[in-house]
Amino acid sequence: MGYADVRRQDVSAAIAEYDELGKDAFLAKYRYAEARQYLLVHGGRRYDSKAIVGVAHRHLTGTALTPDEFSGGRATVGRHLAALGFRVEGMAPPGRVFLQPRGLRDGGAAHFANTVVKGVVLAEHAEALGPDLAALEALYPDGVAKLWGNTAPKYGYHAKAKALAARRVGDHVLFHAEHAFVAEAVILHLFDNEQAAASIWGSDRQGRTFTHMAALGDVRLYDPPLDARPALNAAGLGTVRHFMQAPDAFRLESPARDSTVAKPRLFSAEDMLNRLITLDRDQPAERIRKRQALALLWTIGQRVAHRKRWHSEEDFRSGVGELLRDFDDDPGPEVVADLFWHLQNTDVWTVDLDNTDPLAGFDDECDRLLESVVVRTRAITALRSRHLNRIAEDEDLLARLGLEGYARASSRSKPAGDREAPVSRRQRSGDTAERIRSIAEEVTALYDDTCQFCGTRLLTGVGFHSEAAHIRGLGEPHRGPDHISNALCLCPNCHAQFDRFGIYVDDEGVVRLVHNSEEVGELRRHPDHDIDDAHVRYHRSLCHITPPA
Ligand SMILES: [Zn+2]
Structure with a gap:
């Protein structure tokens, strides 16, 4: 057996011995020289990678490798440690990068917190884990495993199915949520165990659970989360919709090297x-x-x-x-x-x-x-x-x-049975003076049927016609007040445009087209008409106002 047979747990045991003895005593005991590059980085400390691998061999076979029995360096020891999921200084992150949605709802986020961040106590699921228990115990000597599982996609041709099949030990997983990467981890072990998954995460009523399991190491949480969009956009990906392999061109700058990363800009x-x-x-x-x-x-x-x-x-x-x-x-x-x-x-x-x-x-x-x-x-x-x-x-x-x-700024749809009639057509009759005037009557009378936007005074065969328009619609969903401060006297054309988000009043009282901001009129105000500007602003906020080209 050579250095390439050394397993992750053997390396962990060698690291523990190194920590116990201290660097100098460890190197002296096994007669290794101090390493200059490709240092193994673990738990924030640096280790001589060749010596660690040589001593790890002792935990596997009982005999440590001597320095002249194998060569250290990037292509040998460095690559092997990286393949076991360890971080080696001066080497690109090992393996490929997979992108994993952390979960869209409470389920995924809770699983992540419980079984990746906190970890799974193996003893509690020993029976369900069955033959996989031994491998996990070797990887996690403290008995707490970092586990994640994926469901099988319903359709085999789905990209998620291909990505699951492509995973290998040593690959990196980036967890993604809300346009940000929230954590990274290395795959230490892969196994499919439906019984264990059901024991850990439960299963739905049809017995489906997160069968495709991965044991993870070197879990690092990004705090704050790292804006994922630059990397995703550069790789031609919109977002992470399901477990997928990142394209080869995918690059993620290490957040450790750039601690000034701003919180992701909120999606507006x-x-x-x-x-x-x-x-x-x-x-x-x-x-x-x-x-x-x-x-x-x-x-x-x-x-x-x-x-x-x-x-x-x-x-x-x-x-x-x-x-x-x-x-x-x-x-x-x-x-x-x-x-x-x-x-x-x-x-x-x-x-x-x-x-x-x-x-x-x-x-x-x-x-x-x-x-x-x-x-x-x-x-x-x-x-x-x-x-x-x-x-x-x-x-x-x-x-x-x-x-x-x-449908309209005024909330109301067309009244049944009278599809063309405006809701608030002013009714002229001789007895208006004797009864309480409606808001519509009040505002159209105040302007004598002259449109407040364009000045039109429309003559029909039965007299002048104007319409009262609510600025902020009554009822659901806009809940505007039925008050003259929330009403305008408009001609039918301006009313139709105003009500259907075609024109708006800007903060200087200029009436503009929504689609190109062209000026089409000016809000005329009668001295006795106290228009509430908050309602005008509300109406404006409903219009999709695009800046002039
Ligand atoms: Zn008008």
Whole structure:
């Protein structure tokens, strides 16, 4: 047996002896010279790698190797130590890099904290571990193992299945969560043990568990987490959707060498809206982006109307399939099933594979952003304006999804039975003076039916016509007050544009088009009309305002 037969536990035993004797006594005892390079780094200390490997041989065979029995250095001892998962100074990290989502929900994060950070007491799972127990006890002399498991993907051709099969001892794993790398570790041992996985992490009602297990060493937590996006972008990866092998070009600067790494920049509402506008970059076909937009609207509707975030493929196929039959060209069940997966290309969607059935929905950050009514309104408007503008009946679509309140700034959808009538048409009648005037009557009378934006005073065969517009919509979801400080007198054209996010009032009172900021009018204020600027700002926040080109 030579140095290449030395196992990780033999090296650990040699390190313990080195620590006990001290460097000089250790080297003298085994007659090794001091090493100058390729030092083994372990627990923050440096060790003479050749001497350690030579002495490790004694723990394997009973006889230490003498210095002249083998050569030290990068190609021999360095490479072997790296393959065992040890860090060797002056050598690139050994093995390849695999990227591992830490977990999208409580499950993954809790598993990580319990079985990777804290560790698994092997004795508590001895029976379930069965034949794997001995190997783990050798790797973890203190009896506490750092373990992680992956489920088998439902489909064998999935990239996750290939990545799981490609893992080798000595490979690095980077744990990823919320656009950041949170920890790294080295694979020390690989084994499939369904019984042990079920004993450690439990299993779902269909008996599925995290069967594909890895014993990890040198677990390092990144505090603060390291922004993953530069490395992922440089490698052409959007995010880490499932366990995958990083491309060869993947580079991660060691956080130890750059302790000034800032916390990851928070993913902003603008980032998400831009993704909703772009949708699938690789998909030029408009009709496919339209289907994606319909599916995302369905998902938002499920969240708003039913408080349901995650959807099985079956629920998605039935809900989205029905929607596409009614509002698109009924592309058939296979296309709908593809959507469930391919929506991941939009980078707002995630499929969580660590379940009995894959579950899909908006990813954590998008879901958090969509909690806000303002962001939700803008997201819905972005999808409608960019991808669904040929659906004449899109307000019917929103009503069907339980999103009717988001169709307009004024919250209200068209009244049933009178589809063209504005909600607040001013009724002229002789007895207005005798009864309490509505807000609508009050504001249109104040301006004598003259539009506050463009100055139009529209003459019809039955008198002048203007409309009262609420600035911040009443009722759900905008909850504006029914008060004249929240109302404007507008002509039907300006009302339609203002209500459907086509124009806004800037902070200097200039009326502008949303799509190019062009000035189209100026807000006229009657001295007796106290308009609440907070409502004007709220309306503006609902509009997706793009800066002038
Ligand atoms: Zn007008």
